[in-house]
Amino acid sequence: MRKEYIITVYSENHIGLLTRITIVFTRRKINIDSLTVSESAIPGIYKFTIVIHETEAQTQKVVSQLEKLVDVMKAFYHTSEEMISQEIALYKVPIEPIYESDAIEKIVRRNSARILEITKDYVVIERTGHKEETQALFEELNQFKVMQFIRSGRVAITRDPIERLSEFLKERDAYLDSLD
């Protein structure tokens, strides 16, 4: 059964690694729904958060192929339920409806969204949440003709009490040192 999995990859920050990682997916004709990359809590180690719809068996195989890459430290996969995740969305809406009624203001309040910028032509609204939430807001705002809309990739954190990577790195260092 295919479902949503979030794959987390910890890697060195090397040129070309993004391609190396993405072709593990493209070669198996797996579409990446969302991808974010940024430096992790451990300086120099980068974290990829990749969302796919796949079977668990195929996801496991992809994860072990990712771990095989020389510049990858470790890869994990989780179901969406096992992680707390968030996306951010920005909406650019024309200014006129704001002058005409408090409808937009109410929508913003109800969604716990916020206004980032107001100009004489438009207002930029920001909302964080799950994709369904940012999508719902888009649909609501679109009655006022959203001029531009952008949603980020997902960021996610596990519900585990411990940071698995730092423990893993400690163990690996000890093991690599024990090799002759």
Add this chain to the structure above:
Amino acid sequence: MTAKKVTGSQAVILSLLEEGVDTIFGYPGGAIMPVYDALYDHSENVTHILTRHEQGAIHGAQGFARVTGRPGVCFATSGPGATNLMTGIADAMIDSTPLVCITGQVASPLLGTDAFQESDIVGMSIPVTKWNYQVTTPEEIPEAIAQAFYIANSGRPGPVLIDLTKDAQFGELDFEYKKCTKIRSYLPEMRVDPHHVKAAAELIDAAKKPMVLFGNGIIIGRAEDELKEFVEKTGIPAAWTILGLSALPSNHPLNVGMLGMHGNYGPNLLTNEADLIIAVGIRFDDRVTGKVSEYAKQAKIIHIEIDPSEVNKIVMADVAVIGDSKKVLKMLTDNVKQNNHAEWLNEFKKCMDIEIDKVISKDLYPEKPGLTMGEVIRLASEKTNHDAILVTDVGQHQMIAQRYFKFNRSRSNVTSGGLGTMGFGLPASMGAQLGAPDRTVIAVIGDGGFQMTIQELGTIAQNKLPVKIILMNNNFLGMVRQWQQLFFEKRYSFTELQNPDFIMIAKGFGIDGHKVSQREDLDSSVDKMLAHDGPYLLEVTIEKEDNVFPMVPSGASVSDVMLEP
């Protein structure tokens, strides 16, 4: 150690010398010329083989790596030079062959500008390299090369590529070399888990019909002795993939033969009767498993493998032992009981008798007038006392050679297994000969593949490499023709070849040879070839519709192995 000032290109050569490199295959061109200039001063330490095409260079490096177990090294220039390496890199990747490829690149300010002979070789080679890296400053060179050698030949080996911009070759650095022994993000092998070994040993002791399947992992891990001790203690019949061929002597009583599409009857048929499969250093290629959903369903599976991503990739393992084959087999042998499986082994013997009757005797001792590939291989193997290195190309002759050539020594079979690269054989034989200069190297090649890299006859002649080339000429792309005959109603669509006079071509390159078409001349022809001082081409006219059997048709179960059409 005090650093000395050198150019980037000198640093390349000095780094290779630090890694013990004595043989390089390559082809110069604009963007790699500084490296070639630096090489000019080291011709007493390093043999450089100038091939006639970069594909020849990389297959040469592969042949060298396969017989020595050391990384093969090749040089090519930017653009077309680099792209011509790609087939060999892909071949090395899928067959886990350690290679260090060094390519020239346009100067760094020109990167991305579509400069003359610029190609994005780093981008292009990502899917087919274990690792690659572009060097744009001279200071990076020693570390990049040290990492390249470490990555190429540790864990599961593979090809790596270092792309050197021309300005990095010209620039200067303080040269100091330190071998790489550790990379933080890279775990070449895992510590063997003794609990998994115990679990495997329990399955082995309890099994009534166990079978060992071994592959390249035995040869790469130099675990030949450990494999032999393991099968001898347990009495378990052992079958091989073509990449594992030669790891266990052909005449060993527990060696029951070849797996897969054109493998032996018994190992295929009995895979689906065994109660335990012990797979060591194999990746369950589809040519070995046939239809996976009907593969060894009744058996428990133990998978011994250094690369964790191979476990549960194709066949689910009941017990997986991740680690180096040599260490795992040693531990396993210590943990299992002495045993024998005479009755089960006899099942293989019975299958072999059937196969001899239906297939092998006709292949090896034919009564029909046309020459068969099988009888040629038998003679070549016998007349070298099964001590030669066999190099093959790809196709029918390859399968026949894998089936019938016999081996006393490991690391003696060089063939393109995973990628099935036609044109591999001739250049790989040069590398095999350079890697094992004291041994007889026999290259068995079909008329199709021969013409894909025939230009390397020039390299063989120039370097006086005494390779014995057996050209199996049936004027057909034989394997494709066989499939057309069996599965496409004999519609021989574009498989017949009008061939040149190969002997005249060889002579044009300065290589002696002759053609044999009659059975009564075959024996003396093989003798003549083997006795010849230097390279030799023996062209054998093969029966046109000679087919390879047994055969597991594509997509069929291994137990549906056919002995005849």
